[in-house]
Amino acid sequence: MARIMWKAVAAGGAALVLTGMAAMPAGAAEGGVSFSRVSVNGGKPITIGVKEMVKVHATFRMTTTLRHNSGPTVFPYRGTTENPETLWNVIESSDCKVVDRAKGICDYNEWLYIDPQDLDFGNEDAGTWRTAARVFLPGDSQDIDDVNLPLQVKRATRLTVDASPEPVATGKTITVSGRLTRANWDTHTYQGYAGRGVSLQFKATGASSYKTVKTATSNATGSLRATVKATGPGTWRWTYYGNSVSGASSSGGDHVATQPRALHSASPRVMHSA
Incomplete structure (x- = not known):
């Protein structure tokens, strides 16, 4: 009972x-x-x-x-x-x-x-x-x-993610953006969490876990932005590991497909008769 x-x-x-x-x-x-x-x-x-x-x-x-x-x-x-x-x-x-x-x-x-x-x-x-x-x-x-x-x-945190363009040619640049927010218990809202180091992580298609690619620092509104080279298809996310008063969190994943880089043939040579 x-x-x-x-x-x-x-x-x-x-x-x-x-x-x-x-x-x-x-x-x-x-x-x-x-x-x-x-x-x-x-x-x-x-x-x-x-x-x-x-x-x-x-x-x-x-x-x-x-x-x-x-x-x-x-x-x-x-x-x-x-x-x-x-x-x-x-x-x-x-x-x-x-x-x-x-x-x-x-x-x-x-x-x-x-x-x-x-x-x-x-x-x-x-x-x-x-x-x-x-x-x-x-x-x-x-x-x-x-x-x-x-x-x-700890105050809960949240993260969003958006990776573009989708799809992208292998070797081209991907821009991954997002936003880190934290629970404000005084106003009962989530607000931008500035000045935090957040890890950009990638899980290749077929892999079992994410790996950290680079880190970015959230700006005054909690926004995040990083650029990386596309090495193959997979999923991108942001992860914040928290501190003594703020909880850890990860965004959902944004899958980006890749396609072979276009091959550009040389211009044909023009032959002139004498």
Whole structure:
């Protein structure tokens, strides 16, 4: 059975999705609980766009013989465990999968939902977060620990590509253009991402992977442009490898066919009779 926790609940049971600062319930932290084997998003960065709610899978183990309320959770946080800024809107967690009943060892699966359209969510939320694990205990107390697991939260990027002319004669010049944009969580739009090194890649027809041919730097509007020689038919794309606050992305591929270079015969010689 899955259990669902909302960040806050309004009168009448309507859900409020609040991503910013969230005060912990009253009650001092308790000992006697430990968390281990914590994994969030498979160790990969959490990359978020501008509209779609992101679903993040997490797993962890809790060990305790104390009585506790259902639904221990792990989640990204900044600040201190006593007064953290948290990054989640809804958490759905599994029941305990018993590992050792006598020792109180349970494994859990969890799904965190993060909504980029939440009013408290903005560009300042990109970067490094820490991971907290928490369980509520009777009497309005809780155990909350930092589990020493950094998380990277990144703004999504997008790329487009256009290669021309199509088809092109072998050995002639191809111009490959495109545009790199990045999610702006303040305006909920994608905007040009300037000054980024982006790799132009080519996959020859029949090949299994792309190879980088050259790099280009995005201009003030995020636009990209490069010229290359056509060596044969294949597919062109742009790839951006990301940074500490921006996710990696690749454009779709633009296939360009090639045709043999035209042969030009010499002009016939004219013979004049004497």
